[in-house]
Amino acid sequence: MEISFEVSFSEPNAHYVDVKMNISGISSDSVDVKMPVWAPGSYLVREFAKNVEQFSVKGAGQSSVSFRKVNKNTWRVATAGAKAIEVFYKVYAFEISVRTSFVDASHAFLSPTGVFMYVDGMLQLPSVVTVHPHHAWTKVSTGLEPVKGKAFTYYASDFDVLFDSPIEVGNQDIFEFTAAGVKHEVAMYGGGNYDKAKLSADMAKIVESQMSIFQHMPNKRYVFIVHNFQSGGGGLEHLNSTVLGASRDAYNTDKGYKGFLGLVAHEYFHLWNVKRLRPAALGPFDYSTENYTTDLWISEGFTAYYDNLILRRTNVYSPEAYLNVLSSDIETVSNQPGAGVQPVAESSFDAWIKYYRPNENSKNTGISYYNKGAVLGMILDLEIINATKGAKGLDDVLKAMYDEYFLKQNRGFTSEEFKRMAEKVGGISLDNFYSKYVHKAAPIDFQVHLDHAGLVLVDEYAGLNTPSLGLTASSKDGKLSVVSVTRAGTAWTDGISVNDEIIAINGNRINDQAGIDRLIANKKVGDRVDVLLSRDGLVRTLSVTLKKEIKGKFRIEAAKDASTQQFAVRKKWLNL
Structure with a gap:
């Protein structure tokens, strides 16, 4: 059996990916085509099949082939003796994260487990992916191996490799550096105030430092796909690449720059720890x-x-x-x-x-x-x-x-x-x-x-004996509501609950968390205070006994007599 894909974007402004899956060399009466339910590295069943629509199958001469959906992520195609079929479907892609696909007029990010289906029992098969960028886009960035002589066409030795190789399509800003003898591509989407030379130098140092631990480089090439948003973060590791979220205007701040380098160091370390050195x-x-x-x-x-x-x-x-x-x-x-x-x-x-x-x-x-x-x-x-x-x-x-x-x-x-x-x-x-x-x-x-x-x-x-109400509250629409209580704290013990609206404490109107903190700061551990609150529309007063704040604030310093x-x-x- 042979499998290939064609990916195109007829409606990027509507956030759709158009997928054509070609399956040939079929020898059975039916084929089960499945969509993964999760993305490796992100341990949650995300039900990617929920974004699939307009599923259809054609055989020789573009004749329709019957199919039926047999469970949440499986389509059973009745091949009726056909040796080759074409499976068509659209994927709605409009969730911004490092683990989910996103398409709009400016670019397409394809997280493979939410885009590419596989034939049940055939994960070991190789595949070829051809990307047809929207007419306004000129670049594709991916860790997949390019097929020589074919534009925007890539080879995966099996579906584990395909599913672990995200694809960025658009007009991303690309720069490269070499570290540990390996070429590294950095594909920047969304703009930003980054300094390419400085980033290249510092990212290379991170690569070399980590390489010195494992002393083995499993890749000949590596790709950083970086999505720069007004406020961004997070990362997801892959076999040959990583996807990073960043804030486009934070590169020139000390906190923002070091935070980004920390993210680079984290995801690149996964090149060894998780992607290769892994639990069974x-x-x-x-x-x-x-x-x-x-x-x-x-x-x-x-x-x-x-x-x-x-x-x-x-x-x-x-x-x-x-x-x-x-x-x-x-x-x-x-x-x-x-x-x-x-x-x-x-x-x-x-x-x-x-x-x-x-x-x-x-x-x-x-x-x-x-x-x-x-x-x-x-x-x-x-x-x-x-x-x-x-x-x-x-x-x-x-x-x-x-x-x-x-x-x-x-x-x-x-x-x-x-x-x-x-x-x-x-x-x-x-x-x-x-x-x-x-x-x-x-x-x-x-x-x-x-x-x-x-x-x-x-x-x-x-040594401090600071009293605490043992809760956090947030103001919304003029109401100050409890959003969390701390185990074994005052609120936990004396019955103040999440979603309670705090109206007053000891007869003092309270409008925000700072108001709670100011009032409690004037009390002592063991003092009783009356909290006027509304729960499900019913107003009541709870008399609570203030307990000690249990949180610590730590620093590490050198011993004088080491x-x-x-x-x-x-x-x-x-x-x-």
Whole structure:
């Protein structure tokens, strides 16, 4: 069987992609054509088939071929002996994100799992994609391999490659740089105040720094597709490329520029960690249902740890600036009540139903495998550096895993295999680490681990006895409504609920969150206050007892009496 696609844009202003799928070499009486339900790297069933319309099939001589839809994302075509068919359909593409397709008069971004269908059971087949740009467009950017002698035509060795190769079509601004012996294309859509020379130099440093960890470059070419919006963000990794969201006017600000470089570092690190060094569940993929793993804290969390660490190694961050960033990571985990409820392994497994569907209670019941995984990466790194007296670190664990399970065995790893390799490299037992921090939600004693590097975690709020109502509220249409309450806080304990309208506190009219904060600041822990609120149109007064604000504000500073060994660990870790 042979498969090819033609993609065109007859109505870009109406946000449509026109797809023609050619299937030849058919030997069965029917063919099931399926649309994926999710995009690898974004662990949520997104039901891409919902955007498909005007599905039709033609055979020889353009005769109509019968078909019927047999489930949400499968069309069964009755070939009736035909050896070749043409499948036609349109995809509505009008969702701006790095994981969904978007088409308008200015450009088309094709996220392949939401555009290209596949023949059931035939994911291993190669395919050819020909793009017919709208007449106003002149460029195509993709990591797919170009077919020589054919304009805008590309080859994918199988559907895993096709589905992992986004396509940008339009008039994007393209520049290139070479790093680690590989040509890198940067395709900028949406304009922006970026400096090409500066970006090229800094992005090359990131590539070289990460290459020094794994010492193997799996690609001969790499493409950055960057969407610049008024306010943009996010990224999604791919085998041969990445898609980044950015704010077009933020490149000339310190925060905006470093934020963009951090995003580059994160998604490029996935070239190794996730796309090749991966949990067993993450490939080959089943595109019709969820693919479960308990190890996203390694795949995403460690990548989130390294994105900032790489900026330190390339001197984008000074040592002091990096420790400030790390303090914020610690603060995020420590201040989230759900960190003490949901183990990070469970957070990974439940990504499909929780991470992309947060609600008003999420912070009380869960923790992000990004945030928790990042601080666990830091802890593991420090533990190994300390145990080996600076000879080894987390770099060495990842490289050993990459060499063994990608280069040698070409398969995903199990949780136990990762643990064993980390123990082997570090010469330490990780039973306690996994028991407390991975499979349970025990509080993390960060000071124990930072002490290896002669660093002190300071809580600036320690010793304070600040009262808190334990809620956040937002003003809309003249009403101040509760949008979240904090587990075990005042509101949680005494019955103030999300969606309650706060009218007054102790007889004082309250109009915004700042008004709540000002009034509570004049009270003491243990004081009782009367909250006048409206719930479902019924006005009532709740008398509540103020509890202590439980959040901390952290900074990391050097110990004044650090030993030679502690300084050696710090030197290795912070690339001093």
